[in-house]
Each structure stands twice: as C-alpha cells, then as structure tokens.
Amino acid sequence: MNLATADSTFREPTVQPAYLARLNDAQRQAVEHGAGQIAGPLLVIAGAGSGKTNTLAHRVAHLIVKGADPRRILLMTFSRRAASEMARRVERIAGEVLGRDAAVITDALTWAGTFHGIGARLLRDYALEIGLDPAFTIHDREDSADLMNLVRHELGFSKTEARFPTKGTCLAIYSRAVNAQAPLNEVLGSAFPWCAGWAEQLKELFAGYVEAKQAQNVLDYDDLLLYWAQMAAEPEIAAHLGGRFDHVLVDEYQDTNRLQASILMALKPDGAGLTVVGDDAQSIYSFRAAEVRNILD
Structure with missing residues (x-):
C-alpha cells in the first residue's frame, strides 16, 4: 500500500476503532476533535500522570486513520527520544485499524521532532530567502x-x-x-x-x-529558533510554511518560551489545525525562558 491510496481507503473506518474505548470521555473528546477535517485550535490541560502524551499520540493516530496525510503533520516534542517514542506509539495505535499499512503511513510522519530540530530543517529549506548560507554549521x-x-x-x-x-x-x-x-x-x-x-x-x-x-557561518541552538521566528514573521514565507502543514501538534506546551509561542502563532495565526498539550502546574525548562503563561494566556 502507498500513501496515495491510504486516504481513500482509511478515511472512514466502518466500526469505531477499539483504541477509542480505552480512553476516558475527556481524552476521547480531545482525540476526536475535528478529526476528518482541519478544525479550530485544541488546548489540552491535564496534570502529571494523567495520560496527556498518550492522548496526543492517540490524536495523531486518529487523524491519520481518518485520512490526514502524515507528511502534512508537524509534531513537536522537547526531546528527540520523546519524538521517536511518540512515532512508535502512533504506529502501534494506528496499526489496530490499518494493520501492516500503519508502518508505511507512520514512516511518512517525517516532521516529528524537537523545536530546534524542525527549525534546523526548515532553515536549510528557506536559508537563501532570509539571507543565510544553507551550508551553515550548528554549534x-x-x-x-x-x-x-x-x-x-x-x-x-x-x-x-x-x-x-x-x-x-x-x-x-x-x-x-x-x-x-x-x-x-x-x-x-x-x-x-x-x-x-x-x-x-x-x-x-x-x-x-x-x-x-x-x-x-555558524548558528547556535538559539539561532535555530530566532531565525525561524524571523522567517515566520515574513508574510509570504509564513503563509508558505503554514501551508505545508495541515496539523501542528505540540507536547509539553508549558515548556515553550515566548520565541516558540511566536513561531506557533505565525504558523497557524487562526489556530486551525493546532493542538497543544500541557500542564499549567509544571515547567521543567525554565532555564530556556519557558513560560507557563503560554498556556494560561
């Protein structure tokens, strides 16, 4: 099976996926929010140990099961390990409906990673448009x-x-x-x-x-976000960037800082297709100027 046939084949499962039955009502509402279409913004706030990340993985899988193109899903976490684990969860969950084809589809979930990792890839693509040499080195x-x-x-x-x-x-x-x-x-x-x-x-x-x-011709980690934000502040580039992704999902949103929040706002100014998950009671990346106010506001 290829991605070209995946959309038509799996857009509407004939029975409710079994994985939905494992979720409580609040989790199921979050997972099903706007599935099958590009809906308005979704904010999921829950405490530690409540299954926030699991809910996000179920949402990504459900979007794919309902026909979303995984190549147009941007999933951001706060570590490469978390991104890899999220992709494995998505494949396992989606596999309950798609069977072996889940691996083909989730392999196309190529835009899953950290803010900095995604930023580095996008900067390579748009470097010349913002005056950077695409052969930059990352310190x-x-x-x-x-x-x-x-x-x-x-x-x-x-x-x-x-x-x-x-x-x-x-x-x-x-x-x-x-x-x-x-x-x-x-x-x-x-x-x-x-x-x-x-x-x-x-x-x-x-x-x-x-x-x-x-x-x-060196960029440090902060530059990966700074130049991404500057890039997204250019209306034409921002429109092109936002148009590359139907769905943007962010885990541990309480750990985002002002710069990262501005990037998300530029990507999806009307919030369409945006999902953020976090806990307003904790923030572990305060040394990066993380602001829990990004959730509270």
Whole structure:
C-alpha cells in the first residue's frame, strides 16, 4: 500500500476503532476533535500522570486513520527520544485499524521532532530567502560557550580585576534574552542580578558573539529558533510554511518560551489545525525562558 491510496481507503473506518474505548470521555473528546477535517485550535490541560502524551499520540493516530496525510503533520516534542517514542506509539495505535499499512503511513510522519530540530530543517529549506548560507554549521552548547569565551578574551573582559561572568553564565544570559525576547537589563534584573553591573560589557560581548557566528557561518541552538521566528514573521514565507502543514501538534506546551509561542502563532495565526498539550502546574525548562503563561494566556 502507498500513501496515495491510504486516504481513500482509511478515511472512514466502518466500526469505531477499539483504541477509542480505552480512553476516558475527556481524552476521547480531545482525540476526536475535528478529526476528518482541519478544525479550530485544541488546548489540552491535564496534570502529571494523567495520560496527556498518550492522548496526543492517540490524536495523531486518529487523524491519520481518518485520512490526514502524515507528511502534512508537524509534531513537536522537547526531546528527540520523546519524538521517536511518540512515532512508535502512533504506529502501534494506528496499526489496530490499518494493520501492516500503519508502518508505511507512520514512516511518512517525517516532521516529528524537537523545536530546534524542525527549525534546523526548515532553515536549510528557506536559508537563501532570509539571507543565510544553507551550508551553515550548528554549534552545540559547548561549542557556543567556547566561541563566547573566545570573544570574551578578545575584548579583554577575562583580564579585568573584578570577576567577569564565566563563559557558561554569559551564554546562559544571552540565551535567556533571546528565548524570552526580553531586553538584557530585564533579564539581568530578573534572573542574573549579580551580573547587572556588567550590563554594558555584556552588550558589547553579545554583539561580538553574533558577529563571530556570522563570520563563521555558524548558528547556535538559539539561532535555530530566532531565525525561524524571523522567517515566520515574513508574510509570504509564513503563509508558505503554514501551508505545508495541515496539523501542528505540540507536547509539553508549558515548556515553550515566548520565541516558540511566536513561531506557533505565525504558523497557524487562526489556530486551525493546532493542538497543544500541557500542564499549567509544571515547567521543567525554565532555564530556556519557558513560560507557563503560554498556556494560561
């Protein structure tokens, strides 16, 4: 079986899938929301251990069973391992209806990954349109800290009598400012008050760090989101991006930050086809400027 025939064959199962019977009423409503069409936004809020991620996996599987093209489903989690596990769950659940063909269809669920991983792939596709070289290199945190330290030395900040923030602290401040989309002084005051006296030097350092990245055609993890957001802010690119995906689903939405929330809003400004799942009582990625207000608002 191929994807071209999957839509017509499995759009309307003749009996209710058995997997729906395993869900409680609230979970089943979330799974079936707008299935078979591109419905309005869905927000699922539930506590730890309540089956949020399982519900999301059932929803993805149900969308596919009802005819959604898996190539047009964007599924974002907060780790590669979580994305892989989600895909396995989707295949197992969908397989109850589609049998062996579930593997063929879920193999086409190629847009499942982390925000940063998806961002990297999209930036390769649209790099030239936003002035990037598509052959850019991605620095991990250690590489980024080393580059920050190099610029720190070049500017002479490591030689001052008073102790200047370490490379790791400098990178953390920079990263928080980018992800929170907040002024440096605000970030220093709220999260790094002991570094507030270095505000002007940090501004100079960060400007030098950005220049160094551009000179080396390097992107750090924060750039993957920053450039994605800038790309999505261009109306024509945003429309094309949003048009690539019928359904956008996000797990652990409470761990998104302001930058990630702006990306989602640009992808689906009217909320059509958007599903987010989260717990407004917990957020484990606060170091990335995650804001539980993204759920509460």
